[in-house]
Amino acid sequence: MRINYPGTIRIVRLPCTGKVDIIHILRAFEKGADGVYVVGCLEGECRFENGNLQARKRVDQAKMILDTIGIGGERVWMYNLSSSDGPRFAEYAVEMTEKIKELGPNPIKLAHKKKAA
Amino acid sequence: MSTRTPSKLEKILAAGHLAVTSECGPPRGSDPEAITRKAEMIKDYVDAINITDNQTSMTRLCSLASCIHLKKMGVEPTLQMVTRDRNRIALQSDILGAASFDIYNILCLSGDHQNFGDSAQGQNVFDIDSMQLIQTVRLMRDEGKFLGGDEIKRPPQMFVGAAANPFADPFEIRVPRLAKKIAAGVEFIQTQCIYNLEKFELWLKQARDRGLHEKVYILAGVTPFKSAGMAKYMKNRVPGMDVPDEVVKRMSGVPKEKQAQEGIDICVETIQRLKEVEGVKGFHIMAIEWEEKVPEIVERGGLYPRPKVVDD
């Protein structure tokens, strides 16, 4: 099954969202990402017990930090879906892309450009 | 029993009468009349009046000054003293201050934690605890010495009391704890408000089994409910308070305008029942901001008139 999702998204594969740390999310923004979303298994269906729950807490932490430093916490989200649910995956990708479009580019990227100019 | 101090309270107890004490909370301001007015209402119905020491950690006019106001009106005060706010220097100093005004009763307490009151961000002291405060007063009185070992000129002459809460947890420690306070030198006990009579009587029985009722005068604490709301509040919100469901039900079972009277009735019935229990040597009536009801409670409890004792 091939499902189309917006080409602006770069996927980083991890064995479990429990591996996602706050620092990974922050680094992505530091490097200019406009948004980051973490897609984990449905809650209660983590193969490592609570990896996806941990991920959600870290996403919340990252949100808080991004809010504090003026980047905006809405740029990071956590989604859950069943591993076989391709269409839902694409739906979330579209939703996230819309959200980010509305928010505009990561201010860090703009700051980088200004510096370069 | 013979007496060791000039305390009227001690004399009444030693003479074998049921003693009656009450308590007044000082105002959150400096108006002395706030104390004298309350004392005036009850002075002929009680043997001594406790003055609370920044109870529930709300800052108030100090216990010592309030006791002096009582003393000036010819009423016998009991100085409550908590170890929360004073180190051993301040405690001993205030005891001497009280003694200089011939205040003859002291109630040694640890005090509520400051986080209940208006100064939750403040420090606490707890240099010593209530048990050790009992020891301190006894040392000062009986040996005429400071904790530091030096001699006291004109030592305090104080009848030493403490609180006991038969309803706090763990229950099994409550009698050993009483024994410990007695070993520390306590001479009278005022208990937490009693609503659960069975539990109180069980506690007292266990104390009797160890002969403790003969080593200390136990005054049973009572507080009339003003309303069903107050009963519920005390049941649910006040740590270490045991208000059985039946009592709350009884209060809620009468119409609002009759609840105050019901509260007083319960209080009087408690006194009448406990009067007959061996080991109860008197009553401590804590009518919180309801002092005007103390005379009625004392009279209906069969505790009036108060006995006269001769001064030495």
Added chain:
Amino acid sequence: MIVAEKKPIEEIIDYVKDFQKLLIAGCNECVTVCEAGGKKEVGILASALRMYFMNEGKKVDIDEVTLERQCDHEYLEEIRDRIDQYDAVLSLACGVGVQFMAEKYFSTPVFPGVNTCFMGAAEERGVWSERCQGCGQCILGKTAGICPISRCAKRLLNGPCGGSTKGKCEISKDLDCAWQLIIDRLKELDRFDEYEQIMPIKDWSTERAGGPRKVVREDVRL
């Protein structure tokens, strides 16, 4: 271990906003274990600060280092040769490490990145609680191994008070009553009788009350 908590980023920004070259220094000991000031937290804070300044249009260089310990000369010396490159150091060590850093690098401003809380244990993942206040004369031998000084809200040596309710302290339903714990364990150890021995008034001169303390061991001095 010494338990610390991360300071709010706003507070940290306020400390360091006027500097151009910053070193964020973590510590590999207690604050790493309690996840407040180890390598990971240094990385997160550095990244957040970099983005903040970038966004503000400020050029601030931020370097990261995590020392084995900040309360020991040996490890603090490791940054001596480069300390002069920095306008300020943000230390994520406990208050001891921050001060030792400040003492050693006298002319470099040093700021704390964590709030140092207490000496405690890791009750479970993500939960730490106090166990000792360093009173200098340990009485655990008399209190069934449970410290009433650090764990009773009123540091009662002869507890429990009248507020102990269902095993919990009068100040919070989330806090065990230390004296309930002591009594339970005295019973377990078949030493319940000892409860009635009155604990004497404590000598607090070896505690904070006695002024700043020092331990000198002639036998281990060089």
